[in-house]
Amino acid sequence: MRRIPPIQGLLAFEALARRRNVTQVADELHVTPSAVSHRIRQLETQLGVKLFGRSGFTLMTEGTAYLTRVREALQLLQASPDPDGGAGTTRLRVAVTPTFSRQLLLPRLALFRHRYPEIDLVLQVALPALNMPVDEADLELRFGEGPVTDRESVQLLSDDVTPVCSPEYLHEAGPFDAFDTEATIGRARLIRCPLEPWRTWFQAHGLPTREPSDGDQFNDIGLTLDAAVAGFGVALLRLRLGAAWLDSGRLVRLSPRAVPSPHHYFLCWRPGTLERWECAAFVDWLQAALRDPTS
Numbered sequence: 001m002r003r004i005p006p007i008q009g010l011l012a013f014e015a016l017a018r019r020r021n022v023t024q025v026a027d028e029l030h031v032t033p034s035a036v037s038h039r040i041r042q043l044e045t046q047l048g049v050k051l052f053g054r055s056g057f058t059l060m061t062e063g064t065a066y067l068t069r070v071r072e073a074l075q076l077l078q079a080s081p082d083p084d085g086g087a088g089t090t091r092l093r094v095a096v097t098p099t100f101s102r103q104l105l106l107p108r109l110a111l112f113r114h115r116y117p118e119i120d121l122v123l124q125v126a127l128p129a130l131n132m133p134v135d136e137a138d139l140e141l142r143f144g145e146g147p148v149t150d151r152e153s154v155q156l157l158s159d160d161v162t163p164v165c166s167p168e169y170l171h172e173a174g175p176f177d178a179f180d181t182e183a184t185i186g187r188a189r190l191i192r193c194p195l196e197p198w199r200t201w202f203q204a205h206g207l208p209t210r211e212p213s214d215g216d217q218f219n220d221i222g223l224t225l226d227a228a229v230a231g232f233g234v235a236l237l238r239l240r241l242g243a244a245w246l247d248s249g250r251l252v253r254l255s256p257r258a259v260p261s262p263h264h265y266f267l268c269w270r271p272g273t274l275e276r277w278e279c280a281a282f283v284d285w286l287q288a289a290l291r292d293p294t295s
Contacts, residue, residue, distance in 0.1 A: 009043035010070050012036050013051060017067050018280050020057040028275065067284075068115070075118055075277045092119050092278045095126040095137035099222035100265060103241055104157070108289045115285065119278050127219070138279050140268045143195065151268035154283065157290055158265075159238040160258035161200060164251040169231045179234070179254040180205045189233030192217035193224040196236045196261065204259035225251065 008029075015025040016036065026033045044051055051063035059067060075090060096105060101123065113121070124137060142148060146155065163179045165188075170176070176184050190198055190212045202209045216232050218224040225242055228235040229250045237251065239258055245251040267283060274280045 012039040095140040153268040162258040191235040
């Protein structure tokens with residue numbers, strides 16, 4: 001049997017892949033920075049592969065693959081046996097916003113469950129308009145301009161916005177050309193959403209049009225798009241988040257142009273949270289899954 005790498009080396013490898021800083025890893029493991037470097041070299045020598053690149057402690061392809069296996073092994077070692085003698089499970093609580101979870105997270109979540117079957121995932125709904133801390137959540141999805149000031153965080157997703165409406169409303173009230181002049185916009189009923197205000201579109205086209213102060217308003221992006229499907233008027237759609245509405249033909253674009261939204265999705269956590277394997281694994285997995293749906 002091939003010799004199993006020392007647990008100290010595996011811990012140093014996982015921590016360095018997570019923190020990308022030798023000094024911080026040394027503080028976490030209560031050893032010297034030189035000891036961390038020695039453990040990494042020892043592990044690479046035993047495995048016969050380079051785990052990290054030359055700068056910034058970025059993972060090599062082999063290092064990324066090995067990190068998944070190491071975290072799975074450490075997770076199993078960390079879990080306590082249940083009363084029946086089987087392997088224990090670890091619970092991970094994640095607070096998510098409604099539309100993001102339905103459109104982007106849930107379609108990918110089976111991949112996470114397959115990769116980490118020992119993690120019991122608990123999803124809680126959080127309102128993006130409030131961005132209030134969820135005390136019992138390990139990780140929180142937040143929406144806004146950022147940066148997040150009361151948590152450590154990583155920016156997950158940026159998006160572009162464009163005006164859309166239902167085919168029926170377009171037939172009834174259109175055409176709207178490129179929806180880029182005051183006269184054209186003034187003929188439309190604008191659906192309001194505080195999460196994606198119209199000023200983003202107006203300013204990008206140099207229009208002095210003010211943010212609408214009357215008309216139907218919804219405090220959820222998904223509800224806003226559903227209202228547009230129902231013929232309430234014209235809404236601003238985030239291209240990645242709202243792809244399902246466009247792909248199904250329920251909504252149609254009124255302009256070939258899309259402009260960057262100033263609002264982004266952030267995954268947040270309290271300091272020290274990523275020292276737990278399951279939290280670090282979910283953060284890494286979600287970032288990769290949003291880049292590549294097959295991750």
